[in-house]
Amino acid sequence: MNEELILQHGLTLDEFQVIRKYLNRDLSIEELGIFSAMWNEHCCYKTSKKWLKKLPTNNEIVIQGPGENAGVIDLQDNDGIAFKIESHNHPSYIEPFNGSATGVGGILRDIFTMGARPIATLDSIRFGLIETEKTKYLLNGVVHGIGHYGNCIGIPNIGGECEFESTYDFNNLVNAMAVGHVQKDKIFYSKPKSIGGLIVYIGSKTGKDGIHGASMASDVFSEEDEDEKRPSVQVGDPFMEKLLMEGCLELMSSGLIESMQDMGAAGITSSSVEMASKGNVGVYINLDKVPLRQPLSAYEILLSESQERMLAVIDKKNNHKVREILQKWQIDYEVIGEITDTKRVVFESNNKKVVDLPVEIIVNDAPEYDREFYIPRKRKNKDFDFSKIKLEDMIINLLTNLNYLDKSWVFDQYDSTVMGDTIREPGQSSGIVKIHGTQKVIGASTDCNPLYIRINPYEGMKYTVAESYRNLIACNINPLAITNNLNFASPLDPNIMGELVLSIHGLKTAAIKFNTPIVSGNVSLYNQTNEIPIKPTPVVGMVGSNMNLNKINTNKFCEIGNKILILGKQLSKNCSPYLLQDQKIALNICEFNDLEILDLDFEKKIANCVLELSDLKCIMSCNDISRGGIFSSLLKMQYRDLGFKVKISDPIDLFCEYSAGYVIEIRSKDLEEVTSFLTKKGAEYVEIGEIIKEGIEINSKKFDYFDIMNKYRNNFEKIIS
């Protein structure tokens, strides 16, 4: 086989030699295609595996950790929650509408493949600066794509993030998360149960779209690639997915299916190999039986990433019943092969074996690298000059920065109330939905602090996990488990690899402390275009619960005269990275001071105070303090005609970041009870002000309430239009 062909398939020559030696024969082109698909970063985690193994993935509530289509946790009684986050970064840059739409489609299939009905989605999306002409196009396309798919299939979108930063200029990020509800005794896995079971193909016909999508997703980009790679982006059909979802859920609840696997990245190849590997069995598939949209070669069928397709294993005797149900939903269905005892993956086309490989070599012998990494240099600490900073300017700055403004423009394009169980819609600290027919609620939040992580990957990652944690705590949701999406630039650069290694280490430390294991996740590397690497962006998606929906806190102000308290510890001005960046005090990444060490025990202590006070019904509303400080948090809490007045010795402190930071609203009559409770617990607090009607006052200086709120709500749309 010639070298060029091997390299084109994304394999190194060393990797190829491993295969060649094991098989002791030449490979067919189809077999090369299989290795190309299965040995790339996206499918086999060859760079990150060594480090991912260190993460805590289990505790008493974990039913299924990483390794299946989605993680599952126990929510008492017969209720389980399946959830996962996945990236669709490169496709969304090349073709923002279809790239993001199929990202949503893919993650939803991961959820219902487990037998779970999806009940919520969230999206963490990041773009370059809005001044870059392309950003508007990408933002419009991505938001439209996410909305188009999720709205049509009818799963509420309950939140996420949307940020803008220059390193995403030519490499925007789209991470989609989905949460589903499953009955614990009806969870489906990819492991087939019996030899001789029929392998059936369910869903859309196979076409040319997405061929080599998975290996494209593991590639470094240059701008010229864009047009050339567009045919690799899959095209989604949410209507088909809706039918597929209903059809599959009906099959599963009728007990007609043994196991199921979605055909996502690397299509039929990946799903069949996965099945064989999980069950320690073999698979035989006749490619001539695969329903096709257009004439395709065996090679193309194997690597197509056409959307809305599933592979299932059924007992022969159920064939007729399965067909009947799928006909009702107007879904294509074909028996294409069977489970064998050979422990080999065999694909036949035109009466010829085009692939005949031991499962072992594809899965177990997949490469695993221990790449070189550098630990960032220790930073010096210095004092910055804040003397020229004026409060008025800081407020104006915040109201003209997309990252702080109300993002209704984004969220209003999503259906957040379909399914009738939504309790908190997007734009609040966490999205919350009710488990249908129960009093239980599920809260979810996605977060990342790329700037913190670039400054100090280990501590920065702790802050990121803590931010998700606070987002849930603020609503009185008990954090339970994590899914993560590690978006990084090329790991071949030891500095980037260092960020990857250290942030995984930080994730581990925080997850152990909060007892929130990592149950699913995704890795997206090589996020760099024209040699500009993105900031390290390991996104955390945290899920939590409360068994009683009546105990949930609102994030919005309730009543005039109520007191505003601040919990937690303010980071010093010199160590508040976003404050320094946004006020243009520190511009270059080298200029920042190191992060203050985040005390996770302190985070837990304050969080427990918030949970206890919430259960005592002492908290009228609560919001966490993150980027933009207390001031930004107060703006988010504004509701109806309510405003706030606060007193603070140095107004710049209103914009500083926090550890364990929460704004809480307390009735005057509860003030003594709350403060003595906090004192008893040794929790620091400051009474900072109170809620007033139609006003914003800082140290007795009155600001134009209507002007500020108007800009806060409407500037986003103005800036991006």
Place this chain on the structure above:
Amino acid sequence: MSFKSAVITFPGSNCDRDALCYLKDLTKGEVHNIWHEETSLPKVDLVILPGGFSFGDYLRSGAMASKSKIIDEVVKHANDNRYLLGICNGFQILTEIGLLEGALIRNKKLKFLGKNCFIKKKFKNNFNLSIKDNQILQIPVAHNEGNFYCDSETLNLLKNNEQIAFEYCKGEFSNTEENINGSLEAIAGITNKKKNVLGMMPHPERAYSDFHQSQDGRLIIESLIS
């Protein structure tokens, strides 16, 4: 006598379950779920055509659903003077069947709109009896094509026959525009001439339970039952 109702499910309907819960919880009577390929409809007081993207909304929103087998029965039901309510995609289907006038075209800003909206009743009918004049209802919308349009002759007819049931308005503290999707005369819902068929874009079935942000959606079922 107990109130009986039914919800039709088309492929791509995604508010059918919500509508079923809404009816079960508020009517306390028998509620049927009918698949679009059925050819008979039980004798019920109210039929709901639910929201969603029936047949993917391919061709035109509601166009393909309006040709489903069950539709003949739905039309008979309406001709029998019994209640028929189309919500969102259901409203679009009703205009495609021809039971309601006008059409629903793309929202003014050409974007999907999923948010709380505010409506009030325009002319009295059996669907809004329990709603006071000038009472502002908060009910979510979620649509791409909710911009009501008809020619001026039809509009005059709708007015003269008092067929406009709901119109969009401004909420007390809301930042939202008065006419969120650009509908002609801010029309949010209309009835047929006999006023037993109502189509509306807002989703009352998402605003009735204690945990919903608003319970105003109850008023429609309460009006019908009273």
